Amino acid sequence: MAATLLSSHCSLSSFSLSLVRPRNCHVAVLCSASPKSPLSTVTQNEKKKSFSLKKCAISLALAIGLVTITPSIDSPSYALTNWPALPDVSVLISGPPIKDPGALLRYALPINNKAIREVQKPLEDITESLKVAGVRALDSVERNVRQASRALNQGKDLILAGVAESKKEEGKDLLEKISAGLDDLQKIVEDRNRDAVAPKQKELLQYVGSVEEDMIDRFPYEVPEEYSMMPLLKGRATVDMKVKIKDNPNLQETVFRIVLDGYNAPVTAGNFLDLVERHFYDGMEIQRADGFVVQTGDPEGPAEGFVDPSTGKTRTIPLEVMAVGDTAPVYGETLEELGRYKAQTRLPFNAFGTMAMAREEFDNNSASSQVFWLLKESELTPSNANILDGRYAVFGYVVENEDFLADLKVGDVIESIQVVNGIENLTNPSYKIVG
Numbered sequence: 001m002a003a004t005l006l007s008s009h010c011s012l013s014s015f016s017l018s019l020v021r022p023r024n025c026h027v028a029v030l031c032s033a034s035p036k037s038p039l040s041t042v043t044q045n046e047k048k049k050s051f052s053l054k055k056c057a058i059s060l061a062l063a064i065g066l067v068t069i070t071p072s073i074d075s076p077s078y079a080l081t082n083w084p085a086l087p088d089v090s091v092l093i094s095g096p097p098i099k100d101p102g103a104l105l106r107y108a109l110p111i112n113n114k115a116i117r118e119v120q121k122p123l124e125d126i127t128e129s130l131k132v133a134g135v136r137a138l139d140s141v142e143r144n145v146r147q148a149s150r151a152l153n154q155g156k157d158l159i160l161a162g163v164a165e166s167k168k169e170e171g172k173d174l175l176e177k178i179s180a181g182l183d184d185l186q187k188i189v190e191d192r193n194r195d196a197v198a199p200k201q202k203e204l205l206q207y208v209g210s211v212e213e214d215m216i217d218r219f220p221y222e223v224p225e226e227y228s229m230m231p232l233l234k235g236r237a238t239v240d241m242k243v244k245i246k247d248n249p250n251l252q253e254t255v256f257r258i259v260l261d262g263y264n265a266p267v268t269a270g271n272f273l274d275l276v277e278r279h280f281y282d283g284m285e286i287q288r289a290d291g292f293v294v295q296t297g298d299p300e301g302p303a304e305g306f307v308d309p310s311t312g313k314t315r316t317i318p319l320e321v322m323a324v325g326d327t328a329p330v331y332g333e334t335l336e337e338l339g340r341y342k343a344q345t346r347l348p349f350n351a352f353g354t355m356a357m358a359r360e361e362f363d364n365n366s367a368s369s370q371v372f373w374l375l376k377e378s379e380l381t382p383s384n385a386n387i388l389d390g391r392y393a394v395f396g397y398v399v400e401n402e403d404f405l406a407d408l409k410v411g412d413v414i415e416s417i418q419v420v421n422g423i424e425n426l427t428n429p430s431y432k433i434v435g
Contacts, residue, residue, distance in 0.1 A: 041304050041358045041370045100127065101259070101351040101397035102205060105236075108346050110263050111215045113162035115155030119178070120208050122147040126201045135192050142189045148204075149182045164217035174211045178204060216263075221328040223266055227318065231274035231430055233262025237422025239276055243286070244413040251407055253415070257400035258355060262425060264322035264346045265329065265395035268357055268367070270426060271317045272395065275306055275369055276417045277431040286412045288372070294408050295358060297370035305368020308430065317357070319364040320393045322346040332364055335390030349374055349388045353398030353405055356388075373398060373405050 098104055103124050122144040129140035152159075156175060163171035181204045188196045219234040241256045260269040275281065281296065288295035298304060308315045322329040324344040335343050349356070354374045360366035374388070398405065 040361045041298070041366065041368070097350050098124075099350050099352065100124070101353065101399045101402070102209070104348070104350055104397060105259055105261060105399075106205075106209050106212060108261060108264055109212050109216065110220045111162065111212055113159060113212070113215055115151070115158035116162065116208065116212055116215075118151040118155060119148050119159070120205070120212075122151070123201060123205055123208065126197065130194075130197060135194055138189050138192060138194060138197070141197055142186070145182060145185050145189060149179075149186070152179060152182065159211065162215045163211065164214060166217070167214040171211055171214050174207050174214070178207045178211070181207065219266075220263070223328075224331060227267050227331070229428055230267055230317065231270040232266040232427045233260060233269035233273055233422075233425055234266055234427055235262050235422060235425030236260060237262070237269070237273055237425055238420040239273070239417050240420055241281075241417045242415045243408065244415050245407065246409065246412050248407060251404065254401050254404045254407075256353075256398050256402065256405070257420070258396050258398050260355075260396040260422070261347060262395075265320050265393055267317050267331075268320045268393045268395040270428070271315070271367075271369075272371065273419070273423070273426050274430055276419060277423070277426075277429065279416075280306060280369060281414050282416045284414050286408050286410055286414070289408050289410050289412075291375060291406075293372040293374055294405050295370065295372040296414060297358070297368075299369065305370065310430070314368055316366055316368050319359065319367070320395075321390055323390070334364065340390070343390065345389045345394070347394040347396075349392075349394065351397050351402070353402035354394055355396040355398065356392045356394045359392070367393065375406055 098107070106120060126141050126144045129144055130137050132140060152175070159175065160168070160171055181200060185197070185200045185204065188200060213236075216235075222228075223232055237260045239258050239260065241258060242253060243256065244253050245251045260273060262269040280299075284296055284299070286294060286296050287298050299306070303314055305314045305316065307313065318331045319334065320329045320331055321335060322345065323335060323340065324346055326346075330338065335341070335345070348354075352375060356372060356374070357367040358370040358372050
């Protein structure tokens with residue numbers, strides 16, 4: 001699918017905009033010359049074609065002025081109910097954007113427990129502390145550790161009170177592991193063992209994430225009746241995608257670990273997991289790899305999506321977007337169409353390897369099986385202030401080996417996608433009805 005650069009004849013109301021960085025210039029604003037955006041489904045005439053940039057033409061100032069909206073926390077859309085209150089929102093939108101997929105997934109959980117967030121935040125800040133050269137970074141790490149330890153000691157009772165009753169014992173065990181781990185991390189800092197900091201930090205954040213997940217006793221809302229009988233992921237699941245790399249002597253195959261978030265996108269994540277269990281993607285090639293996205297999911301033949309053998313028709317799902325402050329996703333309309341220009345998405349296009357559904361540009365409810373992973377450049381697509389957030393359904397993040405997505409090429413083969421955990425959270429699985 002070809003695309004042209006924005007010119008004086010390009011209407012902002014009739015074209016899809018996105019920010020990308022071409023190889024031979026600094027910045028360009030793109031608008032689609034066809035009824036497809038760069039993230040649209042691959043049609044029969046477009047199969048095997050990759051997105052291409054024809055030329056460089058417009059300045060960074062104009063680009064940012066045209067397509068970005070400065071986030072504000074003064075909007076009424078931030079009035080929260082059962083979801084985390086303002087301190088969590090400010091964590092997401094103040095300062096440098098959060099690009100770590102694990103952190104994004106933790107903040108996206110439907111919990112409201114300030115005490116555990118106050119343990120989480122300084123542990124995540126260790127990543128920034130380690131960017132300082134040499135052992136000087138350890139002074140900042142030590143401050144992070146002390147802050148996390150103090151927050152844990154002061155808030156332990158409040159944290160445990162937030163854990164679901166059926167998971168109290170597990171919660172107690174996890175808090176003990178966090179406490180012991182913080183002592184270990186303090187010793188690592190005192191020994192000036194910089195290389196050991198990041199692995200211990202990762203371990204501790206995994207414990208914190210587990211405590212936060214234990215705070216969820218049940219799925220927090222009802223999916224609208226019209227979608228309630230579709231495959232739904234009511235919780236989270238993890239899958240491993242094994243890809244065979246062609247024509248790369250240094251990389252023969254890679255396994256990408258992906259966390260699917262059904263708390264914020266139950267229909268979208270459920271549809272994908274159902275197709276995974278059908279082995280729909282096994283043996284399928286990467287169909288688009290252009291430096292902006294990696295995309296697949298277009299089956300052979302005339303169909304542009306998954307044809308359900310029980311109906312003989314292409315299964316489509318609605319656009320599904322969860323905004324910060326909402327207790328359930330919105331369906332069928334973009335946040336822009338709803339006039340919610342300052343709304344923040346609960347699953348933003350922040351991380352390299354953000355996973356979302358491709359669809360027809362002018363049909364919000366046309367997604368089926370084609371998925372893409374964004375090769376993110378935060379400087380050009382600011383968090384929650386770009387043309388992607390609120391327009392495409394994000395439903396997960398690549399959490400391991402995401403950097404290797406940039407090495408994928410058209411023709412590389414997905415050998416398999418296998419469920420690691422969370423299959424019990426899939427309801428209405430159609431693969432069990434018709435194989």
